[in-house]
Amino acid sequence: MKLYDFPSAPNPRRVNIFLAEKGIEVERVAVDLMKQEQLQAKYMAKNPACDVPMLELDDGTCISQIRGITHYFEAAYPETPLLLGRSPAEKGLVEMWEHLAFMNGLLAVAEVFRNSAKGFTDRAVVGPHNYPQSAELAERGALRLPNFFTDFDQQLANNEYVAGDAFSLADITALVTCDFAKWIKAQIPEDCQHLRAWYARVSERPSVKANP
Numbered sequence: 001m002k003l004y005d006f007p008s009a010p011n012p013r014r015v016n017i018f019l020a021e022k023g024i025e026v027e028r029v030a031v032d033l034m035k036q037e038q039l040q041a042k043y044m045a046k047n048p049a050c051d052v053p054m055l056e057l058d059d060g061t062c063i064s065q066i067r068g069i070t071h072y073f074e075a076a077y078p079e080t081p082l083l084l085g086r087s088p089a090e091k092g093l094v095e096m097w098e099h100l101a102f103m104n105g106l107l108a109v110a111e112v113f114r115n116s117a118k119g120f121t122d123r124a125v126v127g128p129h130n131y132p133q134s135a136e137l138a139e140r141g142a143l144r145l146p147n148f149f150t151d152f153d154q155q156l157a158n159n160e161y162v163a164g165d166a167f168s169l170a171d172i173t174a175l176v177t178c179d180f181a182k183w184i185k186a187q188i189p190e191d192c193q194h195l196r197a198w199y200a201r202v203s204e205r206p207s208v209k210a211n212p
């Protein structure tokens with residue numbers, strides 16, 4: 001089994017923290033996004049989505065997308081800490097909050113970053129198709145991010161972790177979003193005290209420190 005990885009990028013970091021939490025070791029293959037290796041024919045044949053991370057199983061099966069990869073590991077290693085929920089209700093809540101963190105947080109930051117950074121002209125959207133940058137989308141992303149911070153601050157006012165009382169993939173995606181926001185010079189607002197306290201707490205986890 002091999003994990004195609006580019007550890008300094010936010011999405012691979014989500015899987016790397018997830019694997020560290022579960023104590024699973026996997027062989028890594030570097031895909032250099034700076035050299036656009038994700039768009040080379042050899043990689044595209046394995047992963048038509050042209051992104052990282054991507055997991056290749058020993059029988060050649062290739063699984064991309066964080067949800068695909070994390071669901072595989074959760075099912076294949078049930079004896080490791082469960083990060084996608086334990087009870088049926090918890091599984092639903094983890095899906096719910098992880099999806100909200102991705103859609104309203106991580107994608108809001110990506111909307112700003114990919115539509116304004118110089119290196120992404122015509123690469124505003126991840127994948128095999130080229131799309132031009134849009135200043136309006138960058139502006140809209142900047143409007144969405146503060147609402148992600150305040151919505152998650154509210155959720156964390158009453159919960160120790162994002163999806164309830166257990167650390168989960170929802171925490172990982174929200175944490176990676178808070179760090180990714182620094183790439184566009186944004187940070188958790190002063191008045192989001194609950195989110196700030198949670199961020200300080202989860203940043204101390206060994207899995208997070210091992211994957212800065």
Ligand SMILES: N[C@@H](CCC(=O)N[C@@H](CS)C(=O)NCC(=O)O)C(=O)O
Nearest residue numbers: 009010011051052065066067126127
């Ligand atoms: N929706 C994907 C996101 C993966 C993604 O966006 N990965 C980025 C790195 S953070 C990537 O591969 N970018 C390639 C590119 O910019 O062309 C998932 O859930 O895995």
